Amino acid sequence: MQVVAVTIKDIARLSGVSITTVSRVLNNRPDVSAESRRKVEAVIASTNYIPNNSARELVRTDSTNIGLVVRGVSNPFYIDIIQAIESAVTDAGFTMVLQQIGSDKDEIAHGAIMQREKRLRGLIFLGGRFDYTPEDVTSITVPFVCCSYTNPYGTLLEGNYSSVSIADEDTAYEAVRYLIEKGHQRIAALITATNDRSISQLRYEGYVKALRDHGLESGGVICTESYDIRGAYEAMAAALQDKNSGDFTALFAISDNMAIGAMRALRDGGRRVPEDCSIIAIDGLELSAYIEPPLTTLCQPMEQMGRESVRQLLALMNGEGEHMQHILPTELREGRSVEKI
Amino acid sequence: MQVVAVTIKDIARLSGVSITTVSRVLNNRPDVSAESRRKVEAVIASTNYIPNNSARELVRTDSTNIGLVVRGVSNPFYIDIIQAIESAVTDAGFTMVLQQIGSDKDEIAHGAIMQREKRLRGLIFLGGRFDYTPEDVTSITVPFVCCSYTNPYGTLLEGNYSSVSIADEDTAYEAVRYLIEKGHQRIAALITATNDRSISQLRYEGYVKALRDHGLESGGVICTESYDIRGAYEAMAAALQDKNSGDFTALFAISDNMAIGAMRALRDGGRRVPEDCSIIAIDGLELSAYIEPPLTTLCQPMEQMGRESVRQLLALMNGEGEHMQHILPTELREGRSVEKI
Numbered sequence: 001m002q003v004v005a006v007t008i009k010d011i012a013r014l015s016g017v018s019i020t021t022v023s024r025v026l027n028n029r030p031d032v033s034a035e036s037r038r039k040v041e042a043v044i045a046s047t048n049y050i051p052n053n054s055a056r057e058l059v060r061t062d063s064t065n066i067g068l069v070v071r072g073v074s075n076p077f078y079i080d081i082i083q084a085i086e087s088a089v090t091d092a093g094f095t096m097v098l099q100q101i102g103s104d105k106d107e108i109a110h111g112a113i114m115q116r117e118k119r120l121r122g123l124i125f126l127g128g129r130f131d132y133t134p135e136d137v138t139s140i141t142v143p144f145v146c147c148s149y150t151n152p153y154g155t156l157l158e159g160n161y162s163s164v165s166i167a168d169e170d171t172a173y174e175a176v177r178y179l180i181e182k183g184h185q186r187i188a189a190l191i192t193a194t195n196d197r198s199i200s201q202l203r204y205e206g207y208v209k210a211l212r213d214h215g216l217e218s219g220g221v222i223c224t225e226s227y228d229i230r231g232a233y234e235a236m237a238a239a240l241q242d243k244n245s246g247d248f249t250a251l252f253a254i255s256d257n258m259a260i261g262a263m264r265a266l267r268d269g270g271r272r273v274p275e276d277c278s279i280i281a282i283d284g285l286e287l288s289a290y291i292e293p294p295l296t297t298l299c300q301p302m303e304q305m306g307r308e309s310v311r312q313l314l315a316l317m318n319g320e321g322e323h324m325q326h327i328l329p330t331e332l333r334e335g336r337s338v339e340k341i
Numbered sequence: 342m343q344v345v346a347v348t349i350k351d352i353a354r355l356s357g358v359s360i361t362t363v364s365r366v367l368n369n370r371p372d373v374s375a376e377s378r379r380k381v382e383a384v385i386a387s388t389n390y391i392p393n394n395s396a397r398e399l400v401r402t403d404s405t406n407i408g409l410v411v412r413g414v415s416n417p418f419y420i421d422i423i424q425a426i427e428s429a430v431t432d433a434g435f436t437m438v439l440q441q442i443g444s445d446k447d448e449i450a451h452g453a454i455m456q457r458e459k460r461l462r463g464l465i466f467l468g469g470r471f472d473y474t475p476e477d478v479t480s481i482t483v484p485f486v487c488c489s490y491t492n493p494y495g496t497l498l499e500g501n502y503s504s505v506s507i508a509d510e511d512t513a514y515e516a517v518r519y520l521i522e523k524g525h526q527r528i529a530a531l532i533t534a535t536n537d538r539s540i541s542q543l544r545y546e547g548y549v550k551a552l553r554d555h556g557l558e559s560g561g562v563i564c565t566e567s568y569d570i571r572g573a574y575e576a577m578a579a580a581l582q583d584k585n586s587g588d589f590t591a592l593f594a595i596s597d598n599m600a601i602g603a604m605r606a607l608r609d610g611g612r613r614v615p616e617d618c619s620i621i622a623i624d625g626l627e628l629s630a631y632i633e634p635p636l637t638t639l640c641q642p643m644e645q646m647g648r649e650s651v652r653q654l655l656a657l658m659n660g661e662g663e664h665m666q667h668i669l670p671t672e673l674r675e676g677r678s679v680e681k682i
Binding site for chain 1: 406440
């Protein structure tokens, strides 16, 4: 990688912010407005700026660092994946450097800075946008793998990037078909948004397709503000207050976490699970097999997903691997949250 | 730090194993017997052996690495702490290097190797033994902080090490007293062991003390094989089969995770929670407030614990901090898993 003489002054000028602000962004300080941060990150991503001290280190030594950018705070679904990635990275003699960013942050801009500052040899993105363009990813100049997601809304060519994920739309389709086979006709969906070009949109599309293929109308679409339990709880509680949106016998939730929040809201609203409302989800957290009632869910192979991402990254780093979209299978784990009607 | 000319041959000779075995241990390969690994790690810890490539890097460059050794696989209680640590480490301009080890592994031996290989400036141990001796920790030559645990069974002097934790025995005492105040007289404990010099023993001692202070006998001590949900489920299921051990009206579980496994086993055994058996735990996972019934638990301040550990480590690294045992308060979160009788 070439060290280009872009200075922090240039970055400030190009972003239209002060040098202090650039420095704050580089050091990940919280005291920067979201807008300034976006501007600075965009400029950094579009140049080959390398912070001084890292440039110095880069010249002096080979790094063994592999970066893991985890987007989405505290998602319990990620724990087993992170553990599998760490173990595979360490086994291969590399060092895993982890950074977590909020789900409102841009992982590519963050990865581009991290690549330079931490002298990364490769990068794994865990959770991320589904709509990268080729231009978006030019700022990443080391091999990278998208873990748990792929690029259906973007314009990356299949032969130009690597990903390891499940087939989200198909898995959602399968979940909804399971409810239909149990006799449900009024099926609601609990998602974050219908058009956010994320895992939510993708799973929503699987839901819509399953209903359409079986000649059913939607039983309601409930959108949360976030992927967490509390957000799911609040969205479901609000939906139950609304006379027009409570008329469903089953719910498809896009994650176990959100299903658990929704189950609590259903109970607090006087509805029994599964007697008054069946629930199915996607993820397969260990814990959700132990709650009351045990959750019926389509399990993602977390550990395999982590290991496979590292295997693919190491192959790319060695110049051996072909880019590929590795799609892993899910497995239905039946609990007692779905009842035949 | 001085680079000592100990070679891999020396390590092999001193450990009484082959060079190949030493190399496997250094590279964290799984194909080594537990005994060989222990021997090699002990020798490495007692010398200043530095692997060749790391020694080279050490001479060339200053590192910004702070190591985080997480002991105990997939403990959901750790997620928020890890996130707080990562964020504080990154904000301070350092790089968090994470490694996870099983709860049967020795974090000090692992940390000593990691310190050398990853050129660490400091170390945080998340989860670990409670019985370090001064000799144990000599192999760690950078500042370190024990996060979530302290040294009650060891012989470290308070002024000689740093830790951030809750008061485990007092918190367990408080949990059991809460059950007693609700009228319970036959209270069982769900722990991993009574004498393993871990968090389990410490919380068990709080349980015993609370019973004694209130003139009560134990309602049974149920020991699991591990800290995970499945282990708790199996131990509780076995206890319910045993005619001599099922005679309790309330259960104190040493973790939320274990409480969730136990609740499932109680239900599968035909006992309702809380009508037939009340449950209280320690940890305060967000999720356990949403399950049915919501779990009554003493919440640890996870985020504060993580941030405080980093603050203390950075102070030590700057030569500013005094060693201290920082004890953080817990907070009772009442769910509906405890009933007055």
